[in-house]
Amino acid sequence: xxxxxxRWSLTFFFVxxxxxxxxxxxxxxxxxxxxxxxxxxxxxxHATFYGDETARETMGGACGxxxxxxxxxxxxxxxxxxxxxxxxxxxxxxxxxxxTQSKDxxxxxxxxxxxxxxxxxxxxxxxxxxxCNPPRTHFDMAKPAFMxxxxxxxxxxxxxxxxxxxxxxxxxxFSFQGNGYWLLVYVMNVGGGGDVASxxxxxxxxxxxxxxHNWGASYQAFATLSGQALSFKLTSYTSHETIIATNVAPSNxxxxxxxxxxxxxx
Ligand SMILES: *[C@@H]1O[C@H](CO)[C@@H](O)[C@H](O)[C@H]1NC(C)=O
Numbered sequence: 001x002x003x004x005x006x007r008w009s010l011t012f013f014f015v016x017x018x019x020x021x022x023x024x025x026x027x028x029x030x031x032x033x034x035x036x037x038x039x040x041x042x043x044x045x046h047a048t049f050y051g052d053e054t055a056r057e058t059m060g061g062a063c064g065x066x067x068x069x070x071x072x073x074x075x076x077x078x079x080x081x082x083x084x085x086x087x088x089x090x091x092x093x094x095x096x097x098x099x100t101q102s103k104d105x106x107x108x109x110x111x112x113x114x115x116x117x118x119x120x121x122x123x124x125x126x127x128x129x130x131x132c133n134p135p136r137t138h139f140d141m142a143k144p145a146f147m148x149x150x151x152x153x154x155x156x157x158x159x160x161x162x163x164x165x166x167x168x169x170x171x172x173x174f175s176f177q178g179n180g181y182w183l184l185v186y187v188m189n190v191g192g193g194g195d196v197a198s199x200x201x202x203x204x205x206x207x208x209x210x211x212x213h214n215w216g217a218s219y220q221a222f223a224t225l226s227g228q229a230l231s232f233k234l235t236s237y238t239s240h241e242t243i244i245a246t247n248v249a250p251s252n253x254x255x256x257x258x259x260x261x262x263x264x265x266x
Contacts, residue, residue: 035239036266037192039096040163045137047097047159049146050079050118058142061116063091064186064216066175068115071188076145079116081131081138089237090114091217092187092194094166097139097149097159104154110145111164113194131156163238166194171261172234174248177218178255180226185211186218188258192265193238203228204251227251236265 051057055075099105118140124130168191178184211219245261
């Protein structure tokens with residue numbers, strides 16, 4: 001029951017993220033008057049798990065967070081069915097999940113971060129293996145997270161879930177890929193709603209440039225930005241709050257590095 005579908009697996013990004021050190025130099029910024037994200041009401045869904053107890057299979061997921069130990073998400077993560085995943089705009093959201101109405105339930109509530117997509121499998125029925133097919137709201141959890149809420153042998157259990165604010169230490173992290181003419185940024189460690197709707201970059205010699213959504217939690221700008229210190233402006237997908245992180249990356253920034261702002265959503 002467990003490993004019945006393939007996951008996005010991008011060892012490529014895993015390697016980059018593994019190597020990326022973090023630079024926290026002179027980052028400033030401000031945010032609009034903060035509208036703290038509040039927990040949503042409990043709803044019903046189902047949960048399964050994928051991978052084994054090492055959570056190796058959860059690395060390199062569709063959100064682009066690479067190695068989840070390095071990016072700080074750990075093993076309390078889940079792959080969302082496409083209905084919940086929203087083309088990657090739900091990446092980084094935090095959910096509380098508790099098992100209900102099954103003899104295999106434990107009473108623990110686990111909080112997971114969305115780090116991956118659980119893709120539909122059209123050769124399976126929605127009530128027989130195609131658990132992630134639309135219109136199902138489904139969580140395919142990392143096995144260590146699933147094992148906190150239920151006996152893993154159950155395979156699939158009914159759950160209650162709700163969105164909760166992501167409680168994050170420190171500022172938003174920006175992991176750089178691309179080159180001097182194409183900046184691809186993976187946004188991680190996002191607090192509050194945990195998600196990002198839109199993003200802009202500003203070099204010391206440019207105005208604010210709108211970035212387009214690439215995949216998962218990544219945004220890109222086709223612009224010559226090398227040799228310039230970079231600031232970012234982000235709008236939350238859920239709360240619509242806008243935040244500015246000034247001089248997050250120094251002028252000698254380079255691809256493969258992760259830079260951290262000192263601002264975050266709440
Ligand atoms: C989809 O389901 C079929 C039938 O169970 C299975 O053989 C196949 O491996 C699944 N495809 C993916 C991509 O997981």
